[in-house]
Structure formats: C-alpha cells, structure tokens
Amino acid sequence: MAKKGEDVFEAPAGGFRFGPIHPGRTLAAELEARGLSAHxxxxxxxxxxxxxxxxxxxxxxxxAETALRLGRYFGNSAAFWMNLQTKYDLEIAEREFGERIKAEVEAA
Structure with missing residues (x-):
C-alpha cells in the first residue's frame, strides 16, 4: 500500500484508511489538554x-514501567497505555509481515 499522507494509506479497493496511531499521539493530546510540556x-x-x-x-x-507511571499520573490504567502500544505494534507488524505470513503459514 502506498502512503498517501501522514496517517492515510491507500486501501487495496481504491479507498483510503487511516494508518496505525502511535500512543505518543494520545499522550500529546493529553499534554495539550493540560497545558503541559513533555519536559x-x-x-x-x-x-x-x-x-x-x-x-x-x-x-x-x-x-510497562512508563505505562505504570502514565496510568498513575493521568488516573487511568497502565493497561490503557499498554493496549495502545500493543495495538500500534500489531498494526505495524500486520502491514510489514501479514501477507508473507499468510503465504508461509497454513492455518490449522
């Protein structure tokens, strides 16, 4: 798939879909909402x-350590931050390896 913009990719059917969202974007939004810098x-x-x-x-x-700290500070959970990271990692892996794995590994 060809990259069309920062987070928009051309889909096989000719449409567009959004790319994986890094947890840093969520963190940046939280910082902006609170008027905090990363520092x-x-x-x-x-x-x-x-x-x-x-x-x-x-x-x-x-x-995991940073997720614990973020969860404590923002009043959500470490799992929230880890789930964002896991979702991002899986989407990246699917784009990079998905088709090859489908061709190489037979489903049971």
Whole structure:
C-alpha cells in the first residue's frame, strides 16, 4: 500500500484508511489538554525528559514501567497505555509481515 499522507494509506479497493496511531499521539493530546510540556510531564513522572519527548514524537514505544507511571499520573490504567502500544505494534507488524505470513503459514 502506498502512503498517501501522514496517517492515510491507500486501501487495496481504491479507498483510503487511516494508518496505525502511535500512543505518543494520545499522550500529546493529553499534554495539550493540560497545558503541559513533555519536559514538565517527565519531571512529574520522574523519568528522563527524552523518554517522554521520544514517545510524543513517535520514536519510542511505551514500556510497562512508563505505562505504570502514565496510568498513575493521568488516573487511568497502565493497561490503557499498554493496549495502545500493543495495538500500534500489531498494526505495524500486520502491514510489514501479514501477507508473507499468510503465504508461509497454513492455518490449522
């Protein structure tokens, strides 16, 4: 599939569909809603500033430890943040390996 824009891909039937959404986009929206910078959040979470900055930039995934800290700070759960990461990772893997795996692995 050819990439059409930042998050929009051409679908096989000629339509368009949105690409995987990195958890950093959700985190960026939370930061914006609260008027916080990535650096300020890092201080509150007691993690290196580059960790949050890289997550927001989509260059780093959310680890279990970071998910625990984010869940505690935002009042949701670590599972929320881990589920975002897992969904993103699976969508990326499906795009990269899905067709090859379908051809190589016979279903039981």
């Amino acid at each position: 300020a959040l890092a201080l509150k979470l007691r993690v290196p500033a580059n960790r949050i900055g890289e997550i927001v930039a989509g260059k780093r995934g959310v680890s």
